[in-house]
Amino acid sequence: QVQLVESGGGLVQAGGSMRLSCAASGRTFNNYAMGWFRQAPGKEREFVAAVSGPGGSTVYAASVKGRFTISRDNAKNTVYLQMNSLKPEDTAVYYCAARSSFYAYTSQRDYGYWGQGTQVTVSS
Numbered sequence: 001q002v003q004l005v006e007s008g009g010g011l012v013q014a015g016g017s018m019r020l021s022c023a024a025s026g027r028t029f030n031n032y033a034m035g036w037f038r039q040a041p042g043k044e045r046e047f048v049a050a051v052s053g054p055g056g057s058t059v060y061a062a063s064v065k066g067r068f069t070i071s072r073d074n075a076k077n078t079v080y081l082q083m084n085s086l087k088p089e090d091t092a093v094y095y096c097a098a099r100s101s102f103y104a105y106t107s108q109r110d111y112g113y114w115g116q117g118t119q120v121t122v123s124s
Contacts, residue, residue, distance in 0.1 A: 009118030020081040022096030034079040038092035050104035093117040
C-alpha cells in the first residue's frame with residue numbers, strides 16, 4: 001500500500017516556474033514507477049510525465065517536453081515535477097500517481113495509487 005501527498009501548487013504568472021513534490025509512504029519506493037497527471041476544468045485527466053522506479057528513465061507528454069522535468073529522490077521517498085515557462089493552459093489540478101512496476105507508463109489505467117491533487121493556476 002502506498003499513500004501519496006502532493007504539495008507545492010499555487011498561483012504563478014505565465015513564464016514563471018513552480019516545483020511540485022509528492023511524498024510517498026512505504027519502504028519500497030524505488031520499486032514503484034511514478035507519474036504526474038493533470039486535469040483542467042471541463043477536461044479529462046491527462047498524462048504529464050513519468051519516471052521509472054530506479055529513476056533512470058523518464059517520459060513526457062509532448063505539451064510539456066522541454067519545459068517540465070520529473071525527478072525522484074528514492075532516499076526521501078519523493079518525486080518532483082519542476083515546471084518552467086508555465087503557460088495559462090498548464091492550469092489544472094496536478095495528481096501524483098504510483099505504479100507497482102519499475103517501468104514508467106503513460107496511461108492512468110496503469111497506476112493504482114493516487115494522491116489528492118494540488119491546484120496549479122497560471123495567470124496570463
